[in-house]
Amino acid sequence: MAYSPAVQELMESLRCLPGVGPKSAQRMTFALLQHDRSGAGRLARALQTAAESVGECRLCRNLTEADLCPLCASGRRDPGVLCVVENPSDVQALEDATDYGGLYFVLKGRLSPLDGIGPGELGLEGLEARLVAGEIREIILAVSPTVEGEATAQYLAGMAAEAGVEIARIAHGVPLGGDLDYVDAGTLSHAFAGRSQYR
Amino acid sequence: MAYSPAVQELMESLRCLPGVGPKSAQRMTFALLQHDRSGAGRLARALQTAAESVGECRLCRNLTEADLCPLCASGRRDPGVLCVVENPSDVQALEDATDYGGLYFVLKGRLSPLDGIGPGELGLEGLEARLVAGEIREIILAVSPTVEGEATAQYLAGMAAEAGVEIARIAHGVPLGGDLDYVDAGTLSHAFAGRSQYR
Ligand SMILES: [Zn+2]
Numbered sequence: 001m002a003y004s005p006a007v008q009e010l011m012e013s014l015r016c017l018p019g020v021g022p023k024s025a026q027r028m029t030f031a032l033l034q035h036d037r038s039g040a041g042r043l044a045r046a047l048q049t050a051a052e053s054v055g056e057c058r059l060c061r062n063l064t065e066a067d068l069c070p071l072c073a074s075g076r077r078d079p080g081v082l083c084v085v086e087n088p089s090d091v092q093a094l095e096d097a098t099d100y101g102g103l104y105f106v107l108k109g110r111l112s113p114l115d116g117i118g119p120g121e122l123g124l125e126g127l128e129a130r131l132v133a134g135e136i137r138e139i140i141l142a143v144s145p146t147v148e149g150e151a152t153a154q155y156l157a158g159m160a161a162e163a164g165v166e167i168a169r170i171a172h173g174v175p176l177g178g179d180l181d182y183v184d185a186g187t188l189s190h191a192f193a194g195r196s197q198y199r
Numbered sequence: 200m201a202y203s204p205a206v207q208e209l210m211e212s213l214r215c216l217p218g219v220g221p222k223s224a225q226r227m228t229f230a231l232l233q234h235d236r237s238g239a240g241r242l243a244r245a246l247q248t249a250a251e252s253v254g255e256c257r258l259c260r261n262l263t264e265a266d267l268c269p270l271c272a273s274g275r276r277d278p279g280v281l282c283v284v285e286n287p288s289d290v291q292a293l294e295d296a297t298d299y300g301g302l303y304f305v306l307k308g309r310l311s312p313l314d315g316i317g318p319g320e321l322g323l324e325g326l327e328a329r330l331v332a333g334e335i336r337e338i339i340l341a342v343s344p345t346v347e348g349e350a351t352a353q354y355l356a357g358m359a360a361e362a363g364v365e366i367a368r369i370a371h372g373v374p375l376g377g378d379l380d381y382v383d384a385g386t387l388s389h390a391f392a393g394r395s396q397y398r
């Protein structure tokens with residue numbers, strides 16, 4: 001073993017990052033120690049701060065170290081429209097790609113009763129209370145068209161119907177410019193079944 | 200901006216890692232904060248310890264937090280053979296691929312007088328003193344066949360000749376199983392010029 005303990009430990013710790021195998025971990029370790037000690041120090045502090053302080057937004061459950069995330073805390077978003085997504089990363093994807101001006105609700109999962117993930121585990125009672133209280137006039141579903149995603153969508157549609165809240169779902173299908181033979185079979189089958197009249 | 204300051208700072212800090220662009224940094228941030236807080240904490244500690252404590256081995260200049268690296272400190276390596284490499288990562292590559300049993304000397308660069316990198320900057324006086332003192336009976340050059348690498352090799356060959364020390368250089372050429380049309384032109388030209396008689 002040519003590595004000293006501190007070098008070895010850094011190399012192994014880097015493997016917790018997704019997509020980082022032994023070779024990348026090695027390359028990262030040498031790059032940091034030979035050329036970027038200050039970057040390594042900054043990353044160490046950022047990791048420690050985030051790992052200790054980041055929790056979830058009280059309203060939308062996006063990742064944040066504050067009580068409310070920047071979107072929920074902003075006075076410039078329409079609190080009457082709620083886009084329901086599965087993961088915190090979906091929020092940023094929609095923010096980057098659209099000019100959506102409402103708020104979000106992060107499910108942090110999908111309904112999957114067999115795995116013990118029911119409406120309670122996803123925090124849907126809190127959402128239902130907000131619907132019943134009349135805070136929200138429109139829900140936009142941005143959950144994935146998998147079996148669990150469908151079950152989640154159905155459940156939320158039921159909640160919305162009872163509360164008399166409008167509900168929409170984003171379109172799923174073949175990506176723009178996507179060659180049909182490069183699109184996965186599930187997406188293609190979904191897009192085919194969901195065809196609409198062409199005028 | 201949908202990210203809170205701590206999340207944003209973590210995402211930006213991860214960019215100091217080689218090969219990590221905005222998308223990977225985002226994916227890493229969400230993975231750590233949603234699923235691996237303990238991994239994030241461990242990585243933070245490893246980065247801080249390594250950035251603060253890792254220096255270079257007094258003898259070979261490999262990365263280590265101790266006075267001597269594990270190889271130089273080991274009693275089981277032959278101190279009479281010295282393999283000269285350019286970077287600390289080369290040491291591990293040779294350790295992984297060969298059964299070499301001597302020690303190393305890490306140049307941490309190549310001779311490049313135009314850039315102000317002379318023998319002094321590479322610490323070659325110290326190496327020369329060890330050659331003259333008779334500590335070393337054989338040098339193996341594992342420096343790259345670039346212009347600067349060649350200059351470095353020539354300089355070391357001169358030192359070895361004066362001290363009456365044997366010197367060898369690892370072979371450079373087309374990789375085993377390498378299709379000629381996938382090999383870069385420099386390597387191919389080097390391999391062609393360096394052809395040997397075939398019996
Ligand atoms: Zn929020």
Ligand SMILES: [Zn+2]
Pocket residue numbers: 256257258259260261267268269270271272
């Ligand atoms: Zn050493």
